[in-house]
Structure formats: C-alpha cells, structure tokens
Amino acid sequence: MKKVFSTILLVLLTVGLFAATKVTISGWPGNPVEEGAIKQAVDAFNSTIGKQKGIEVVWEPIAGDYKQMLMTKLSGGTGPDIFYVDVYVFEELARANVLLPLDTYIKRDGYDVSDFYPTLVDAFKYQGRTYGLPKDFSTLALVFNKAVFDKYKVPYLTNNETWDSLLKKLQQLKAAGLDTPMVLAPDFNRVIPTIISYGGRLTKPDLSTALGEPNAKKAIQFYVELVTKYKVANEPSALGAGWIGEALATGKAAVGMEGPWLIGFAKESYPETFKNLGFVEMPKGIKKSTMIYTVSWSINRGTPNKDAAWEVVKFLTSDGQKIFVDGAGVLASRKSLAAKDADPIKQVFYKGAEYGTPWKVPTKTGLFATANDQINSLLADLFHSKITVDQAIQTIEANYNTWISK
Amino acid sequence: MKHKTKEAIVGYVFSLPIIITVIVFTIYPIIAAFYYSVTDYQPLEARKFTYTFNPYESLEFNTGILREEAKDYPLDQMIQSFDPVTFVEIDVGVNLSDEDKESIRKNFDSLNLLSDYRDRKLPTEIKISDFLMKYMKSDGERFAKYRPKFVGLENFKQMFKDMYFYTSLSNAFLYSIVVVPIQTLLAIILAVAANSKIRGKNFFKSVFFLPAVTSSxxxxxxxxxxxxxxxxLNQVLMSLFGRFGFQPIDYLNEPGIALFAIMLMNIWSTAGYFMITFLAGLQDIPSSIYEAAMIDGATGWQTFWKITMPLLRxxxxxxxxxxTIGCMQVFDQIYFLIKNLRNITISFYIYKNAFEYGKMGYASSLAVVLFAIILALSLIQRKVVKEEY
Structure with a gap:
C-alpha cells in the first residue's frame, strides 16, 4: 500500500514539475486559410521556444460575436491569456484596465518596436502606455473584375481614379447593360475614406462629431447617391451576397472597395474569378485616403502567467508574423517583413499604410460602439431612401453625446 | 423524530438538487437583475480589484525614481510630488468613482507606502484589493470588492429619452399584436384539420410540427x-407578377417590411407547436356533443364556432x-436576420446594451420594464378570457 502511495506521489510530482505553463490565445477564426496560419504559428512556437521554456500555447478561437464573448469572458474572469484586440474597441478595453501594459516587458527585454509601422504601434497606446503589439494590418483598395470591364468595353480602373471618374466608369457599365456594377456597404467605417478624401474629418478637436461639416456631408451624400440617385451600386444583401468580398468573388458585382482578406478567400473558393480581379488604390477626392484595420495581440491583465504570455506575444509579433504573412495573405506590421513581401497584389494595400487612417473614432468616454450601430442604421435608412442626408446628420448631431455616454 | 417530520426531510433531500438549481439559476438571477437595474453595473469593472500588479513598477512609473535609487531621495521630497489618486488610478490602473477618489485623498497612507518603497519592503506582486486595504488608514473595505454605484431610478429616467427604447418596445408590441391572434387561429385550424378523419393526417401532423423541433x-x-x-420568394413573385411591374424586394433590409417578414416566419414556425396543445384539447371534447349537434341539424361551420371554439377556451x-410572452421576448430571429436598429425588438435591445455596450445596469432596468409589461399583459388576458367554461 505504501508503495502504491509513493508511486502516485512521485508521478504527481514529476507531472507537477514538468507540466508546461498553459497559455491560451484567442481571436476570431477568420477564414480557414487564416486559421490554418495561426495554428501553424502555434505549432511552431510549441515545438521550439515553448519546448525550451516549458510553455504550451493553445489556440481557442471565439466564433460568432467576438467582442461580446470576449467582454463576457473578461468580466467573468475566464478570459484567454492573450487575445486579439481590434483597434476599434481598443480604447474601451484599455480604459477599463483589463489589458496588461507591456512597456515594462518591452524595456526589460529590449524588444525592438521601431520596426513596426509607427501608426500601428500608436494605435494601441493609451495615456502613453502600450497595451498591445500589432498582429498585422489591412487597408482598403478598389477591386474590380477585368472580365466584366472587357465584356462591356469600359477602360480598366487605375491607381489615379477620382470619385468622379469612378462614377463615370460605373455609369458606362450601367449604360452598357450591367444593372448594378458596384457593391457598397452601409457601414460607417466604409464611408470614412470617402469623408476624409473629401477633406472632411470625423471629430472636431474637442472630440465632438464633425460629420455635420460641409465636406463630410458632401462625402456622405455622394456615397449614398451612388445607390439612390445614380443607381450604380447596392448593398451586398441586395445582390444576394453576405459581404462585399463574396459579391466580388462570385461575380455578383464588378467593383467594390475591399481589404486583403478578400485575396485568401477568393483564391481558395473562387479561383476562376480571382484570376480576373484587378486591385488599384482607393479613389481620390481632394486627397488620398483609405481605412487601416489593425488588430493587436494583447495580454489579459488577469492572467496568472504574465511572463509566459509575454514570451508568446514576442514570438507572435516576430517569427509568428512571418508565418501569417506568408500563409494568410495579411499585411506585415513590421517594416522589415513588409519589405520582403513580394506579392504584387498586396503592394496596393501596403501603399495604403502611407496615407490611411486607423479605424478608430476618438470620443471623450472612449465608447463608440453605440454610435457606430446608430450611424450604420441611419446609413441603411439612407440606402433605402427612408430619410435624407440632412435628417441623418441632424439625428447624429442631436444624439451623439447620448450615444457615446456610459 | 416524528414520522411526519422524517418524511418531510426525506422529501426535501430528494428534491434538493432541483431546489438548488432553481435557486441558483432562476431565483438568484431574477433578484440580481432587480438589484442591477438600480445601479450602474459595468461588467468589465467587476474584476478590477482582483488583478495583481507590481508596486515597484507602478511607483517607478509614477515617481520616475528607480527602486534602486529611491534610497537617495529624501522622503519628504518624494511625498510632496506624490498624488495618491493619480497613482492608484493611472499607475496601479483602477477606475475610481468620485467617492473612491475622495476616500483615497483622505485616507491613503502615502508616507507608509513611500517609506516601504525606499526600504524595499514591498512585495513584487500583490492583489490590488490587498494593496489598497493595506495602505488605507481606514475605509479600506471599500476596495475589497467591486460594488456597482447605486443610481436609484436614473436608468428608468434615461429610458424616456432613449429613442430606441420606444422603437424596440413598440416593435415588440406590433409583433405580438400581429403574431399572437394569427398564430392561435392558425394553430386551431391545423389542429381541427389534423383531428378530422382525412387520409395521411399523421403525415401532416409531423410536417406541421417539424418547425418546432428545428433550431431557430x-x-x-x-x-x-x-x-x-x-x-x-422574389423569383416566384417575379415569374407571377413580373409583367405587371413587380420589382424584387430586399425583405430583410427594407425597414418597412423587415419586421413583417420575421412575423410571417414566426407564425409559420410556431403554429405547428401550438397545434399540439389544441389537438390535446380537441381530444378532450366528448364526441357525444358533436353527435347531438348533428342530430339537431347543425352545419360544420356552426359546430366549429358554437362547440369547438368555446370548449377549447x-x-x-x-x-x-x-x-404573447414568446412574442414580447422574441430574440433569435431578430438577432440572426435584422441589421437595421429601426426593426429591433426590446429583448434584442436588452442584449445589445448588456453585452455589447457594457451597460448592464441599463439593460437590467429594461429587462425589469419588460417583465412588468409581460406580467400585466398576462394578468389582463386571464381577466378578460376566463379559463373555466
């Protein structure tokens, strides 16, 4: 009996001593290609650094409503150790103090952050502290189907397209018999490049909304009129697609503004259409503009394994990023990796990093989710001619403060 | 022990699992929702005092003096530029209410903390609540646990100014007013049909019931x-009415139509479920009554309205x-299919506030209002239509 007991004790001890520290990482699964790249990076870590330092990384994706799930898990104390933070919700989480400040770790290990695009690093700073390192980024570009342009004998879109010249080409397509050439989403973040290229801005210096200013209003008017007045564009659902990329890849629309995530999806699922897709820079107004979407790897402040988690983040933002860039077709947030990325299609997207704005609307409270929902709802109304742009802007201006309040 | 008490104890022990389950998962949440409805409960704040931090790092950030060099600085010089509120809020990293700030300003023992810092007597890892309780001269219990701020009826007042509260509530009412009568009547008709002696009625019964067992x-x-x-739907309508100028409609995104499209779907999917209830009711009606009616020369229409309907009361x-309860609470179809806030219902709005906007207090107060409305409606329905014959 004694023997059995001591054996059990021995086994427990060895397991206890050599058990790897488990670090869970979480994000949205994205498409299969993207998730494959993450799993590959996790395996790469576990078989190298993880083995040496006794850390085991487990990938636990959250399918469905990522933000809701994450917030619920964090408030219940069951959040993952490391997770994606979309720049759009970053400030809300940083203000709630649920993210671990990384400055001490960066300093301690002399981790070089100057290699990242500064816009992307700054996007995850709050009150001078870094709460995440950019995983990768995406920008929007103008995507068009060359086969359709050939068929209707309309000249291809170029890198120097303006909103007016784009409209002209869309009208030519329509005149030649294509009913709705363009797919356009009633999403606020998709309207922002138009607003900024028209010389508008999102917020005034005091962080109140600037959407009522003449330039912003003109931009929103133009965006909506593509659907209502010129009838050259419509939303994805009206074309029978779930999102813009799907409408483009299935040939339901010939033109659309979409990010590099379209590449992996179209290449994998619709290789025939993908061959015909052309990628050019976003149309210009007074100036160039595009949207920068970025996601960070951030550490849960409540994690019991802060040091192990930092080791994992270091890997994911260096060697791990190389795996994502090669595998998932995302854009590298490190300049050195971006320089090595020779994929010709991605060059258009990289160019956007020079003049794009991160998808983030600063507010006094750090909250924008409600306002975003409300504005999207108004855009949907505008697309269906339920209200006029003036009415929409009046509603925004009258309610903005309530929407961003706690 | 008396036999009776013994028996009672045994009875309670046997039903203990379900009693505990009901208390933990039903009664406690209901009470909690009522409590949260008068607070500003914010879920993300709930764990704010449980995080651990390194006091040395926070003090280095705050004072700009490295822990090794702290000894070289005189204590009174350090304390002069030390503001405990900024230290706790920014460098330790806890969001504080105005009362918390006031209390820290009054009771925080900066002297003790800084001298411990100089003497290197601080732990390198400590829970925020433990730290604050240790360095507050009094009132430290305030930081033992997150307590949402009591706001009284503030949440309820806010509702009156919230345009989407009205929209979502009136959508829920409209939804119930349209769906409940149609679905009830349809269920009765289906039940009567399924109860008659037609061929293949079992097949129809299963088909009608199928939506009820399919996930929403x-x-x-x-x-x-x-x-x-x-x-x-558009293809069918186009082939039928296309020549009369019918244009395809985007049913789920057209603000004026979306809610009605969902209603139609819900009527279709629940009528079969309620049919089962009516079928059971129909089987309870004695066939002798129908026979008597037949002898008296009643038509089918008359028997339906004069016998079947009253006896199904x-x-x-x-x-x-x-x-009505189901319709006032309709959530899943709205969640899956509706994008425009103009067409949402109240329970979806509650969900959005609670889990997306992080306003759990406001969401709870909305839930309390919904509860009151449903309770009132149910009582009225029971008053208007008596359950007994």
Whole structure:
C-alpha cells in the first residue's frame, strides 16, 4: 500500500514539475486559410521556444460575436491569456484596465518596436502606455473584375481614379447593360475614406462629431447617391451576397472597395474569378485616403502567467508574423517583413499604410460602439431612401453625446 | 423524530438538487437583475480589484525614481510630488468613482507606502484589493470588492429619452399584436384539420410540427435564403407578377417590411407547436356533443364556432398567454436576420446594451420594464378570457 502511495506521489510530482505553463490565445477564426496560419504559428512556437521554456500555447478561437464573448469572458474572469484586440474597441478595453501594459516587458527585454509601422504601434497606446503589439494590418483598395470591364468595353480602373471618374466608369457599365456594377456597404467605417478624401474629418478637436461639416456631408451624400440617385451600386444583401468580398468573388458585382482578406478567400473558393480581379488604390477626392484595420495581440491583465504570455506575444509579433504573412495573405506590421513581401497584389494595400487612417473614432468616454450601430442604421435608412442626408446628420448631431455616454 | 417530520426531510433531500438549481439559476438571477437595474453595473469593472500588479513598477512609473535609487531621495521630497489618486488610478490602473477618489485623498497612507518603497519592503506582486486595504488608514473595505454605484431610478429616467427604447418596445408590441391572434387561429385550424378523419393526417401532423423541433438558427438561415433579394420568394413573385411591374424586394433590409417578414416566419414556425396543445384539447371534447349537434341539424361551420371554439377556451387562454410572452421576448430571429436598429425588438435591445455596450445596469432596468409589461399583459388576458367554461 505504501508503495502504491509513493508511486502516485512521485508521478504527481514529476507531472507537477514538468507540466508546461498553459497559455491560451484567442481571436476570431477568420477564414480557414487564416486559421490554418495561426495554428501553424502555434505549432511552431510549441515545438521550439515553448519546448525550451516549458510553455504550451493553445489556440481557442471565439466564433460568432467576438467582442461580446470576449467582454463576457473578461468580466467573468475566464478570459484567454492573450487575445486579439481590434483597434476599434481598443480604447474601451484599455480604459477599463483589463489589458496588461507591456512597456515594462518591452524595456526589460529590449524588444525592438521601431520596426513596426509607427501608426500601428500608436494605435494601441493609451495615456502613453502600450497595451498591445500589432498582429498585422489591412487597408482598403478598389477591386474590380477585368472580365466584366472587357465584356462591356469600359477602360480598366487605375491607381489615379477620382470619385468622379469612378462614377463615370460605373455609369458606362450601367449604360452598357450591367444593372448594378458596384457593391457598397452601409457601414460607417466604409464611408470614412470617402469623408476624409473629401477633406472632411470625423471629430472636431474637442472630440465632438464633425460629420455635420460641409465636406463630410458632401462625402456622405455622394456615397449614398451612388445607390439612390445614380443607381450604380447596392448593398451586398441586395445582390444576394453576405459581404462585399463574396459579391466580388462570385461575380455578383464588378467593383467594390475591399481589404486583403478578400485575396485568401477568393483564391481558395473562387479561383476562376480571382484570376480576373484587378486591385488599384482607393479613389481620390481632394486627397488620398483609405481605412487601416489593425488588430493587436494583447495580454489579459488577469492572467496568472504574465511572463509566459509575454514570451508568446514576442514570438507572435516576430517569427509568428512571418508565418501569417506568408500563409494568410495579411499585411506585415513590421517594416522589415513588409519589405520582403513580394506579392504584387498586396503592394496596393501596403501603399495604403502611407496615407490611411486607423479605424478608430476618438470620443471623450472612449465608447463608440453605440454610435457606430446608430450611424450604420441611419446609413441603411439612407440606402433605402427612408430619410435624407440632412435628417441623418441632424439625428447624429442631436444624439451623439447620448450615444457615446456610459 | 416524528414520522411526519422524517418524511418531510426525506422529501426535501430528494428534491434538493432541483431546489438548488432553481435557486441558483432562476431565483438568484431574477433578484440580481432587480438589484442591477438600480445601479450602474459595468461588467468589465467587476474584476478590477482582483488583478495583481507590481508596486515597484507602478511607483517607478509614477515617481520616475528607480527602486534602486529611491534610497537617495529624501522622503519628504518624494511625498510632496506624490498624488495618491493619480497613482492608484493611472499607475496601479483602477477606475475610481468620485467617492473612491475622495476616500483615497483622505485616507491613503502615502508616507507608509513611500517609506516601504525606499526600504524595499514591498512585495513584487500583490492583489490590488490587498494593496489598497493595506495602505488605507481606514475605509479600506471599500476596495475589497467591486460594488456597482447605486443610481436609484436614473436608468428608468434615461429610458424616456432613449429613442430606441420606444422603437424596440413598440416593435415588440406590433409583433405580438400581429403574431399572437394569427398564430392561435392558425394553430386551431391545423389542429381541427389534423383531428378530422382525412387520409395521411399523421403525415401532416409531423410536417406541421417539424418547425418546432428545428433550431431557430437553421430556420433563420433558410428564411434568409428565401427572403434575400435574388431569393426564392422574389423569383416566384417575379415569374407571377413580373409583367405587371413587380420589382424584387430586399425583405430583410427594407425597414418597412423587415419586421413583417420575421412575423410571417414566426407564425409559420410556431403554429405547428401550438397545434399540439389544441389537438390535446380537441381530444378532450366528448364526441357525444358533436353527435347531438348533428342530430339537431347543425352545419360544420356552426359546430366549429358554437362547440369547438368555446370548449377549447382553456387552451386558447394558455396559447395566447404563452404566445404573447414568446412574442414580447422574441430574440433569435431578430438577432440572426435584422441589421437595421429601426426593426429591433426590446429583448434584442436588452442584449445589445448588456453585452455589447457594457451597460448592464441599463439593460437590467429594461429587462425589469419588460417583465412588468409581460406580467400585466398576462394578468389582463386571464381577466378578460376566463379559463373555466
């Protein structure tokens, strides 16, 4: 009996001593290609650094409503150790103090952050502290189907397209018999490049909304009129697609503004259409503009394994990023990796990093989710001619403060 | 022990699992919702005092003096530039209410903390609540646990100014007013049909009941395909009425139509479920009554209105109450299919506030209002239509 007991004790001890520290990482699964790249990076870590330092990384994706799930898990104390933070919700989480400040770790290990695009690093700073390192980024570009342009004998879109010249080409397509050439989403973040290229801005210096200013209003008017007045564009659902990329890849629309995530999806699922897709820079107004979407790897402040988690983040933002860039077709947030990325299609997207704005609307409270929902709802109304742009802007201006309040 | 008490104890022990389950998962949440409805409960703040931090790092950030060099600085010089509120809020990293700040300003023992810092007597890892309780001269219990701020009826007052509260509530009412009568009547008709002696009635019964056992997510996906602009419904209508100038409609995104599209789907999917209730009711009606009516020369129409309907009254009350409750709370189809806030219902708005906007207090107060409305409606229904014959 004694023997059995001591054996059990021995086994427990060895397991206890050599058990790897488990670090869970979480994000949205994205498409299969993207998730494959993450799993590959996790395996790469576990078989190298993880083995040496006794850390085991487990990938636990959250399918469905990522933000809701994450917030619920964090408030219940069951959040993952490391997770994606979309720049759009970053400030809300940083203000709630649920993210671990990384400055001490960066300093301690002399981790070089100057290699990242500064816009992307700054996007995850709050009150001078870094709460995440950019995983990768995406920008929007103008995507068009060359086969359709050939068929209707309309000249291809170029890198120097303006909103007016784009409209002209869309009208030519329509005149030649294509009913709705363009797919356009009633999403606020998709309207922002138009607003900024028209010389508008999102917020005034005091962080109140600037959407009522003449330039912003003109931009929103133009965006909506593509659907209502010129009838050259419509939303994805009206074309029978779930999102813009799907409408483009299935040939339901010939033109659309979409990010590099379209590449992996179209290449994998619709290789025939993908061959015909052309990628050019976003149309210009007074100036160039595009949207920068970025996601960070951030550490849960409540994690019991802060040091192990930092080791994992270091890997994911260096060697791990190389795996994502090669595998998932995302854009590298490190300049050195971006320089090595020779994929010709991605060059258009990289160019956007020079003049794009991160998808983030600063507010006094750090909250924008409600306002975003409300504005999207108004855009949907505008697309269906339920209200006029003036009415929409009046509603925004009258309610903005309530929407961003706690 | 008396036999009776013994028996009672045994009875309670046997039912203990369910009693505990009900208390933990039903009664406690209900009480909690009432409590949260008068607070500003914010879920993300709930764990703010449980995080651990390194006091040395925070002090280095705050003072700009490295821990090794702290000894070289005189204590009174350090304390002069030390503001405990900024230290706790920014460098330790806890969001503080105005009362918390006031208390820290009054009771925080900066001297003790800084001298411990100089003497290197601080731990390198400590829970925020433990730290604050240790360095507050008094009132430290305030930081033992997150307590949401009591705001009284503030949340309820806010509702009156919230345009989407009105929209979502009136949508829920409209939804119930349209769906409940139609679904009840349809269920009765289906039940009468299924109860008659037609061929293959078992087949029809199963078909009508099928939507009730299908997950609402799957149903929503099917209806998304039906309702989408190039979908089946538009194709059928186009081939029928296309020549009269019918244009395809984007049913789920057209603000004026979306809610009605969902209503149609819900009537279709729940009528079969309630049919079962009516079928059971119909089987309870003695056939002798029908025979007597036949002898008296009543038509089918007359028997239906004069015999079947009145005798189904208990089931009608049950179905209409359950239907109203279900309709006022309709959530999943809205969640899956509706994008425009103009067409949402109250329970979806509650969900959005609680889990997306992080306003758990406001969401709870909305839930309390919904509860009151449903309770009132159910009581009225019971008063108006008596359950007994």
């Amino acid at each position: 997510a799957a149903l929503s996906m099917i209806f998304w395909l039906i309702y989408s602009k190039p979908g089946i 208990p089931q009608i009350v049950f179905v209409s109450i359950m239907g």
